Amino acid sequence: MPPTSGTAAQGQSGKESTPHRRYDPDRRGSISDAALDVIAEHGVAGTTYRKIAAAAGVPLGSLTYHFESLDEILQEAFTKLANHTADGFEAAMAEAGNAAQARAAVVRLITGELLNDPRNMVLSYELYALAVRRPELRQVTDAWMARSRAAVGRFFDPATTIMLDALIEGLTMHRALSLAPMPRRTVEEAVNRIVGKP
Amino acid sequence: MPPTSGTAAQGQSGKESTPHRRYDPDRRGSISDAALDVIAEHGVAGTTYRKIAAAAGVPLGSLTYHFESLDEILQEAFTKLANHTADGFEAAMAEAGNAAQARAAVVRLITGELLNDPRNMVLSYELYALAVRRPELRQVTDAWMARSRAAVGRFFDPATTIMLDALIEGLTMHRALSLAPMPRRTVEEAVNRIVGKP
Amino acid sequence: MPPTSGTAAQGQSGKESTPHRRYDPDRRGSISDAALDVIAEHGVAGTTYRKIAAAAGVPLGSLTYHFESLDEILQEAFTKLANHTADGFEAAMAEAGNAAQARAAVVRLITGELLNDPRNMVLSYELYALAVRRPELRQVTDAWMARSRAAVGRFFDPATTIMLDALIEGLTMHRALSLAPMPRRTVEEAVNRIVGKP
Amino acid sequence: MPPTSGTAAQGQSGKESTPHRRYDPDRRGSISDAALDVIAEHGVAGTTYRKIAAAAGVPLGSLTYHFESLDEILQEAFTKLANHTADGFEAAMAEAGNAAQARAAVVRLITGELLNDPRNMVLSYELYALAVRRPELRQVTDAWMARSRAAVGRFFDPATTIMLDALIEGLTMHRALSLAPMPRRTVEEAVNRIVGKP
DNA sequence: GATGAATGAGGGTTCATTCAT
DNA sequence: GATGAATGAACCCTCATTCAT
Incomplete structure (x- = not known):
């Protein structure tokens, strides 16, 4: 049987403004990105498919199409968070050339933007509570x-x-x-005591 | 609870064999206790009035009568959690008579039941994420x-x-x-380094 | 703690047009009645909470409040159907005074309104398919x-x-x-053969 | 099915080990066969394109390609059911050589496997309710x-x-x-009365 | 003072269907 | 010719909350 016979008259005009996007290769990524935003604002407790979909500018059905469950979205989102923080961690430690500089780098990390950014902090604790x-x-x-330990481990014993x-x-x-x-x-003194600054 | 049609046998006569508890002086307490149980099992994300009421064996309407909001219940519940843990903390440190014993007490705390009890841990991180x-x-x-610092502070400088x-x-x-x-x-070595064991 | 403190200013005017009905003693009945209508029109396959609620003129949440599940609604609805048909059956047979009149009553039943009413028929077969x-x-x-057999059994052997x-x-x-x-x-001849009209 | 991120290993080289069946001459038949299985298990109420496609081991899009609508699938499926049962009916009656044997064949049908098979019964009543x-x-x-009447009619008057x-x-x-x-x-006695066994 | 009956908003999820390929 | 990626409407159900009693 031919395909539904009479749907011939469909798009008689030439130009049409793409009624719905048909293919979005990074849809999964947009969703987990948006999920992080929602978790940061509402907590895991207040994170819903609908809020994520709205934040991602994506239809609701798209979420359950690309992900098996909300948990799967959370897992992917938190993996991104972990990678992001670990990246910053590695970058900070990479600048250090010796133990003294490493100590200073650690202090800067503890007191610096990355680890004290409210959004990052909120997300981290949400992850811990879930984990x-x-x-x-x-x-x-x-x-x-x-990854964090590997970055620090370049300068100190295990x-x-x-x-x-x-x-x-x-x-x-x-x-x-x-x-x-x-x-x-x-902070400085605590670090010094642990690493045993002479 | 639905009416389930026949509520005939309810007690239309005068005598009633304690159909509902007349007065419960620690109703508030029962509720916040039950709330902790629910949070431990379902997380803050899965904590609802209904589950708390069921866990406390208390009518649903009782919750909104005794508490302004769910948040107020959470706050009271988490306060109990904090007090419980701080109690254990103080008790552990109270046994110590000098700095060496205090160091040992701290190690026992870190590796002991109180701080590694899954329920306690789950609740603590839920609290952190919320806080x-x-x-x-x-x-x-x-x-x-x-309170924790006060307990430890008896043996070490601020x-x-x-x-x-x-x-x-x-x-x-x-x-x-x-x-x-x-x-x-x-763990032992870390504690020693921080407190500067000779 | 007193009941939510400040909800004092609520109904300052005298007359209010009952914003929502607070108590409806026959709510369950209205729902199962409406359910029969929906089944008759859409079949069990097309019967949903929403359609029943709309047909009953009742809020959606009311259905799951009064009934545990859609199946429970169906069961109650079909029980009503069965009783209604059995009532008609009994009424028809009650008019008969002897076996001959009973035979005539049976023929009237088979060819009569009750059993040939499209709605009744549709509902009956939906019930059979489910049963x-x-x-x-x-x-x-x-x-x-x-009940049907009891009504007929007054005139014939088991x-x-x-x-x-x-x-x-x-x-x-x-x-x-x-x-x-x-x-x-x-129809008449078949009935006669079964009951053995002399 | 979601893309699940990595679809790298798909077969960008020339040779492919029959990734999908190229041509299935009885695709329509497989679909309506599977539809019967789904109806038997879930009822018409629970019959969906997805379940049928899964049961047939056929891509989802294939259903709407081969059939205009779900109703059309149902119709074809139920036609197969009717033919199957009628076949059994005819076969049973074909063995009879005279009226007495025909009576026995009818009793065997009523009490036999074909008409009492749960699957067959379920499907039949689903069909009746729909019809x-x-x-x-x-x-x-x-x-x-x-067809049923024709099979029986060989031995009895209309x-x-x-x-x-x-x-x-x-x-x-x-x-x-x-x-x-x-x-x-x-059952035997009822048949005898209808056909007027001497 | 205390409670359960009742509601409507929103929850996660499934689905028929469409369309680019 | 045939398919899977994608959608949005609708699904069942749970919930905090309100209000009459």
């Missing part, structure tokens, strides 16, 4: 941690690296969650 | 931190206390979020 | 059949009653599903 | 009935044939829809 509950996201945090990485986390967190500001001097 | 977003919850985390507190947080967190186990030895 | 698939609806058809009941079903069905009309004479 | 609503399907049931056909339907139906089993003896 303790869901093993599949544990892989994301684990890979992230591995045990020190682990300690330093944890210290970075703890200091960043307490700076964020405390109402009282933490002096930069305290 | 970075909502200032009113920042007061809860801030008060919590203050700056060291802040560093140690942050280290505890970071080590606990990375132990939870990493797939690879962290040796106890590393 | 062969779902045991819980089998109880509805079984109870219906029992075995004859079962046969006659099946014949009624088969004749009604084939009158409905055939494009060629079936003579009334054939 | 009372949609005239175009009435032709399917009418043709089916004509009026008796019509009665007997209806009786077969009614007895089969009530056996299916009743929770209490119907004795084989009752």
Whole structure:
């Protein structure tokens, strides 16, 4: 049987303003990008397909077409977050040429824009809260941690690296969650003690 | 609950065998306790009035009667969580008589039940994720931190206390979020470096 | 804590035109009635919460409040259908005073309004199709059949009653599903043969 | 199906190991066969293009290419059902050489596998429910009935044939829809009465 | 003072259908 | 000729919240 017989008269005029985009090769990417924005603004608790679709400027049905579930979107979004932060981490450490410069770089990281950016911080803690509950996201945090430690590990022994990485986390967190500001001097001193500055 | 047609046998006569509890002096408390259970199981994202009411064995309308909003319930619940953890923290440190014992107590805390209990961990990170977003919850985390630091501060100078507190947080967190186990030895060494064991 | 403090200024004017009905004791009934209408028009395949709600003039959320599931609505609706038809059946047979009149009553039933009403027929077959698939609806058809047989059984022995009941079903069905009309004479003769008219 | 990011390994080289079937001469047939399976399992209410395509192992777009609409698929599927049952009917009656054997054959049909097979029964009632609503399907049931009557008609006069056909339907139906089993003896006696066994 | 009946908005998800290829 | 990528409407259902009692 021929294709639905009589749909001949369809587009008699020449130019038409693309009623709907037919193919978008980076649709998946746009969606997970938008998901990060939504999580940053509303938290995982307030993240819905509809908000993501609106943020991405994409039809609602597109989300469930490209992703199996909301969780799959979250996973991809948080992977991007982790990579973004790890990139910044690596970049900061890459500038260091020796242990002393590495110490300074770590202090700059803890007190710098990347780790104190409200958006980044909010997203990170949302990820942590989710990761303790869901093993599949544990892989994301684990890979992230591995990259951070590798970046730091260029200058310190493995045990020190682990300690330093944890210290970075703890200091960043307490700076964020405390109402009282933490002096930069305290950060420097803590780093020095962990790495054993002579 | 739907009427389910026949509600004939309800008790039209005078005597009633305690059909509903007449007065519950700690209704508020039961509700916020139940809220913690629900958050632990479903996350803040999955916490609803209905689930809390069911967990508390309390009528749905009771929640909006005793609390202004869901947020108010969350705040009270998380305050209980913070107090519970801080209690454990203080108890652990109270046993210490000197700096050496205090160091050991800190290591025991980081590796012990209280901070590694999955329920407690899940709840804590849910709180953190919420606190970075909502200032009113920042007061809860801030008060919590203050108590922790006070407990530790009996043995160390203020700056060291802040560093140690942050280290505890970071080590606990990375132990939870990493797939690879962290040796106890590393924890001990990190604590020693921060407090400057001779 | 007092009930949400400031909702004092609510209805300052005297008369208000009942914004939403607060209590409707026969809500369940209206819904299952409307469900029958929707099934009759769209079939079980096309029956949705939305269509039922619209037909009943009732908010959508009301359906899931009063019923656990769509299946529960269907069950209640089909029970009404069965009772309605069985009522007509009993009424028709009640007029008969002896076996001869009973035979005539059966013929009138097969050829009469009740069993040939398109709506009633459509609904009955929708029920049958569902009942062969779902045991819980089998109880509805079984109870219906029992009432029909009891009505007929006043005049004939048990075995004859079962046969006659099946014949009624088969004749009604084939009158409905055939494009060629079936003579009334054939119906009469079939009934006579089954009941053994002398 | 979503693109799942990496569709790199697709076959950009010349040789391809039969990635998709090039030509399927009975694609239409596979589809309507699969449709019957889906209807049997999910009912007409739960029959969708997607389920049929999956059951047939055929791309989704293929359905709308080969058929104008879902209704057209249903119609073709139900025609196959009717033919299948009528075939069995004819085969059963073909074995009979005289009226007595024909009576026995009819009893065997009513109590036999073909008419009591759950799948067949479910499909038949789905068809009936649809046919009372949609005239175009009435032709399917009418043709089916004509074949049945022709098969039976070889042994009985036209009026008796019509009665007997209806009786077969009614007895089969009530056996299916009743929770209490119907004795084989009752079936035999009913047939005897209709055909007037001496 | 305290509760359950009731609602409408919004939740995730599925679907027939369209269209570029 | 045949297909899968894509859409938006509709699906069922859950929810916070309101209000009469």
